Amino acid sequence: MKKLVLVAALGLAPYFFAQEMVNKPVQAYQTEQYKSKKKAFVESLLAKMTVDEKIGQLNLPSAGDFTTGQAQSSNIGKKIEDGLVGGLFNIKGADKIRAVQKVAIEKSRLKIPLIFGMDVIHGYETTFPIPLGLAASWDMNLIQQSARVAANEASADGISWTFSPMTDISREPRWGRISEGSGEDPYLGSEIAKAMVYGYQGKDLSLSNTIMACVKHFALYGAGEAGMDYNTVDMSRVRMFNEFFPPYKAAVDAGVGSVMASFNEVDGMPATGNRWLQTEVLRNQWGFDGFVVTDYTGINEMVDHGVGDLQQVSALALKAGIDMDMVGEGFLTTLKKSLQEGKVTQAEIDLATRRVLEAKYDLGLFTDPYRYGDAKLAKKEVYSQKNRDIARNVAAQSMVLMKNENNVLPLKANGTVAVIGPLVNNKQNMTGTWSVAAQHANSVTLMKGLQDNFGKNVKFISAKGANIDYDEKLENIYAAHGKITDRDNRPKEVLLKEAVDVANKADVIILAIGESAEMSGESSSRTEITIPQSQIDLLHELKKTGKPIAMVLFTGRPLALTNVKDLPDAILNVWFAGSEAGNAIADVLYGKVNPSGKLPVTFPRSLGQVPIYYNHKNTGRPLSQEKVDKCEYERFRANYMDECNTPLYPFGYGLSYTQFAYSDMNVTNTNPKGNQTIQASINLRNTGNYDGAEVVQLYIRDIVGSNTRPVKELKGFQKVFLKKGESKRVTFTITPEDLKFYNHELKYDWEPGEFEIMIGTNSAEVQKTKINWSK
DSSP, X not given: OEEEEEOOBSSSOOOEEEEEOOXXXXXXXXXXXXXXXXXXXXXXXXXXXXXXXXXXXXXEOBOOSXXXXXXXXXHHHHHHHTTOOSXXXXXXXXXXXXXXXXXXXXHSSSOOOOEEEEOOSSBSSSBOOOHHHHHHTOOHHHHHHHHHHXXXXXXXXXXXXXXXXXXXXXXXXXXXXXXXXXXXXXXXXXXXXXXXXXXXXXXXXXXXXXXXXXXXXXXXXXXXXXXXXTOOXXXXXXXXXXXXXXXXXXXXXXXXXXXXXXXXXXXXXXXXXXXXXXXXXXXXXXXXXXXXXXXXXXXXXXXXXXXXXXXXXXXXXXXXXXXXXXXXXXXXXXXXXXXXXXXXXXXXXXXHHHHHHHHHHHTTXXXXXXXXXXXXXXXXXXXXXXXXXXXXXXXXXXXXXXXXXXXOOSOOSSSEEEEESTTSSOGGGSSOSSOTTOOGGGOOOHHHHHHHHHTTTOEEEEEOOSOSOSOHHHXXXXXXXXXXXXXXXXXXXXXXXXXXXXXXXXXXXXXXXXXXXXXXXXXXXXXXXXXXXXXXXXXHHHHTTTOOEEEEEEOSXXXXXXXXXXSSSEEEEOOOOOTTHHHHHXXXXXXXXXXXXXXXXXXXXXXXXXXXXXXXXXXXXXXXXXXXXXXXXXXXXXXXXXXXXXXXXXXXXXXXXXXXXXXXXXXXXXXXXXXXXXXXXXXXXXXXXXXXXXXXXXXXXXXXXXXXXXSOEEEEEEEEEEOTTOEXXXXXXXXXXXGOEEOTTOOEEOOOEEEEEEEESSSSSEEEEEEEEBO
16 A cells, blocks of 8 residues: 655645555565475575585675675685675675675585675665664654665665664663664664564565565663673563563564674673573564574674683574674684584584575575666666655654744744854765765765755855864764764864854854764763763854854764753754755755654753663652652652753653644543453644644553553554644554563563553653553
8 A cells, every 4th residue: 555655844835755565574475385485495405505505604704895806806705606605794886796696606516695785774875864863753654665765775786685673772872872773662662673674675575676674683782781882781581571672573573584683691691692582582482483693793702701712602602593693703613613523413503504595585586696786777776866855854854853942943044044063064974873885975964955955045154163072082083984073173262263253144043063973873882971062162152142043963862961952042953864964954944844853762961860761660769740840859769969850851852843732632431341442532733833743642651560660651653744723633542452561470461450541742741541441
């Protein structure tokens, strides 16, 4: 069925993008006849393979982006000829990939095709907002569409496998990879996981424009101690199953073809060698039948964890349920010896090999090993205007309006505007972290977006004003992967004076500050989560001019903005919006698009509150709601002496250029029984002056349980578009399935009793009613 995605526009007619939506597991196309043929083919092939060739299928080296001519002459080329490579990643380009595949098909004994992977995380060359930004759209259709565009581009360029989606729940803003996930909530994260899998894999994996998804990182990677990447994780299994596992399971239920193990340990055992995780939970409990790959050198890193030497940990990983070894070559160099010594069995090697071969069969590679990669198609599809238009739309929908005093936004398309800040003209930093295939030279900067779209009627003048950070050493660290910060070595006083002089000539200031792209992402943990002081000083100087300030915030994580939030008149959080960032930001600033994004993660007042998240549990000494609301301290209660309990911006928060009024909440039955369903509804009215979209959110609290339960849990949401003055009754259906949780025995069920039903604009502003549900 075709669905239409609406762009909430101001002053322009709404426009649409048609998309083919998938809402069932990709394995649905795998009939019993298909499965029988696959099994027969794979078993026949296994019978022909030597032990070395079987182990070779479990080897996933990183090729680096070597040139076509190196395909045969390289060390990897020789291993491919010898049947010692199952797949490769980090090669870009249809012609290069075809040349390498040709070695496998024409030079190796059994002509087994390779699988080619890449970190296609939030788009290929056409990049979309970072995943945390995508999550802020709360629009599953758009998120699925972004993955579909990525699959179209990547498959045309030879890629058949992506290491996405990352579904790690995180309540830790110090952790840089929070930017690569969907935030703090298991329900929202689960919906996004399904949308991404459906987008990548489509209805049939064997189609040449679909690619295999890989859900990562299994498991609990986002809960590392102290927000340090790769760090230890230790939590109860009740918490794992209720709060952290749901998005992984949602991806499995959606038919994801592969899973990536996480770096961290779980229950005292690295995830890569954790049989309880990789076999008992993933396969036996959830029914996953794809293959599991390590993260980069994940097997080798178990040596530093302290669980054995390379041979020992390689055997441990195989027995745990790992099927493919990324980069480390522990399998390649030790499994045969372990087999001879009786430390692994032939059956265990065969099982892992079978799973890899089955994935290649599902991708259609045995039918046509060159099906992924068509240089002519790639030229037409990759970074096409059609895809860029979609990216621009998605980017605009991901932006979160966090403040808008005196209706500074949308800006009027006239007069003189000062565009100031270190991120005004930096192409390399528009796409954010994990944009490995992006052509940064093509990225649209904020200044270019403003000039191209509104330059005929508005005079834009600019200045840098400040560097990303005063500390040059830190800036060099931030400039990873070629995403330079364009440091200006003039004295800070000169930069500030130049900015103030420019601001004094303008009617309004657009200030582009925050993080640079690689201040978040992998290996980008921060002990402070504020905007760097160099940029705060710039904001203070501009405030003295008395000119209205619209702050455009670039960030890959929740930031503590307490010390800056009162200075600008408006704050628009644009995350890192992708290759069309400048155009999309301009669309929102000038009202072509009314912002409708909502935060998928809580923004703290200060680092000392971390971890802070909406679906926490009560202590035995909770602070009264009255004192919470007034930010008043009370001794011997769960609160801080020097800070409020509440966040700066709660989960689900986001403003609009219009206003929405909620009224007349109702439930159809306050005393349901058994498997009955009820409807909870509320009236939503657009009371402002613009058309716009609002994300209406449903939360439920289980007031009494055999285990302690969170103060509220997201259980549904709807993105509703209303014209100004229009109203609509928004209805949610609630079933006992929405009440289930894992108890202390890890039994998944619901318990009768009293429940609080809440509907509202964010997790902190809701209307409530109570029901009593009996069995």
